[in-house]
Structure formats: C-alpha cells, structure tokens
Amino acid sequence: MKLTINGDSKEIKDGIVLSELLIIENVEMPEMVSVQLNDEFLTKEEHAVTVLKAGDEINFLYFMGGGA
C-alpha cells in the first residue's frame, strides 16, 4: 500500500501498525518522536495498535530539546 511518510510517498506492506513503520523508518528511539496520522496526534499507547491504511499520511518528528 502507498503511504505518505514525512512528505514522501512510499510503498509499505499492508496491515502494519505504526510502531512497525517507525522501525522500518529506522527510528531508533520511537518513544522520542511525536506522530501525526492524517493531521491528528497519536498517543504513545496508540503506536502499537494503530493499523495503517492505504493513503494514510504519517508525519513524525523527534523531540527537540537541550540544555546549556
């Protein structure tokens, strides 16, 4: 199925959940990303149970912060 991931159209196997997609996308610290599915935020708990569908738009951004 075709998904749009961070603006890029990609072919991804059917039936995967969001947490699997983050692994495919080489996200090493999935707990440190915020995810929007079709412009709606997903909670961390939803990552493992949200099944993706063809045409979904997924954006993920890393937590951004630091010190001094």
Place this chain on the structure above:
Amino acid sequence: MIKIPQSVYDEIVAHALKDNPIEACGYLAGINGEVKYAIPMKNRDASHEHFSFDPQEQFDAFKKTQKEGLRLISVYHSHPETPARPSEEDIRLAYDPNVSYIIVSLAGNEPDMKSFIIKNKTVEKEEIKII
C-alpha cells in the same frame, strides 16, 4: 558545511539577545545545506539552562517547509551563560540525525555561533559559511 545568509545569522543572534536570559530556540529551513530562513520557536521550558519545542509548533513548521519544498535542516538554541558547545544534555537529547545543531553563546563579549553534527552521541563540528 552549512550555509547561512547574513540576514538569517543576524536574526538568530537578535533572537538570542531578545530572549536572554531565557534560552532562545528555533528551526532553520533550507535545502541542500543552505538555509533559507529561520523559524523562531517558543521555548516551552522558559529556562536559562534548558529548552524544548512544542510538538504542535514543530508540526506547523514542518508542514510549512514541506509545502515550500524545503526541509528543517538545523535546530538552533542559545547558551546565555555557557560556551557554544553541546552540553551533556544537548548531546543526550540530540535524537534527530537529520539536522545540524547550532548553538549561539552569549557568554563572551560578542555572540559566538557554532554548528555541530550529533549522531549516536558523537559530536562533530560543522563549518558555518555566511553567504
């Protein structure tokens, strides 16, 4: 190497001075290593020794630059009282391997800006070319 227009460089420094003693922070939008403009972000921590972005504001910046065919290629923040080098916390929290990390120090007589690539907790200095 990251190329930064003089106007953007001045804008980052002005942001750091304006928010001092709170840490200023923001994204730099660009493409192919060349910055086009700065996106000042709210420091959710409102602290002189920490910063963090608001996720909604992050996505707003991300989507804006996507529509323009640009990317978020760098993150900047200020160090009001410490040198322009990544702190232990900066290194620990540098999760995004796709951006460079710019630090503006206000600790000296003049603002000092440096850029770093931080991957797998390893820090490498990156040349800044003002254009």
